[in-house]
Amino acid sequence: MEKTKNNKVIIIIIAAVAAVLLLAGGIFFLTKGKDAYLILKVFEVEGDALVTRLNTGDIVPYNNMVLESGDKVCLNTGKMTLQADEDKYIYLEEQTEMVLEASGTGENSKTTINLTKGAITNDIQNPLSGEASYEINTPNSTMSVRGTTYRVAVYEEDGVVYTKVSVFDGEVASALCKNDGSISDEASVAKGKEVIIYDDGTVTDYVSEPQDIDYSQLPQETIELLIQLTDDGIDVGAEKEELEQYLEPGPFTVTFTYNGTVFGTQEVERGKTASEPTLLPATSGSWNFDFTTPITKDTEIQWQ
Secondary structure, three states: HHHHHHHHHHHHHHHHHHHHHHHHHHHHHHHHHHHOOOOEEEEEEEEEEEEEEEEEOOOOOOOOEEOOOOOOOEEEEEEEEEEEEEOOEEEEEEOEEEEEEEOEEOOOEEEEEEEEEEEEEEEEEEOOOOOOOOEEEOOOEEEEEEEOOEEEEEEEOOOOOOOOEEEEEEEEEEEEEEEOOEEEEEEEEOEEEEEEEEOOOOOOOEEEOOEEEOOOOOOHHHHHHHHHHOOOOOOOOOOOOHHHHHOOOOOEEEEEEOOEEEEEEEOEEEOOOOOOOOOOOOOOOOOOOOOOOOOOOOOEEEEO
């Protein structure tokens, strides 16, 4: 009788151990699978930005915030950099809106950016694996790459929607997205070239064949980014000295505002910092600005 009880106890112990091992194995499997998924996060953000997530709503983004597929990312003013995997960086310009879609693992990741407004510069530092993909969709075009550095801008003039693709390194395959949903007329945009696509509501087509990049038409923040990438040893198709000639020399006007009115102004040379005013507009509050930030354009600083 005692032997039978001992046998039952042994069986119960074995079953319990097996259950623990099975649970541990399940946890390991899930954790391993989760860790294998590609990284998608806010690498750095400074300024007025917003992430809108399905079933969650609006979230104020912060450095190292993990993003989810389906997130809508908006940058109104300031700077924002996203990171996909370990070697893909997406630099947003001001007044940019886009929706992210991501799936797969580091080996077969699929990253899709639906850019509806504004501009982004993409720095894909390593060639994609054979099963991975990186695409950008705009209202009138789609682009795919294996590994490169390039800028995509979406803007509207006189009711016509334009997409401008500027390739600083590598090569980008661009295709038209027609109003009926069809995709056609793929074009290869090589290093040092750019192409413009237009959609007037009836016709979607290329403005011309790819042309040499007109650096004088790039925003100051893009030129500054290209100089930064050059300093980091990344080939952007132009030397630092060449890029610097497109920077506005300044001085720039820094305007301090309080309740919508101008409280004071300063003239600041490029790369220098603004000084916090000695007089304050109110007994409570502060200037919504980091005064260690170099001034590279006309800037408005608000009292909050």
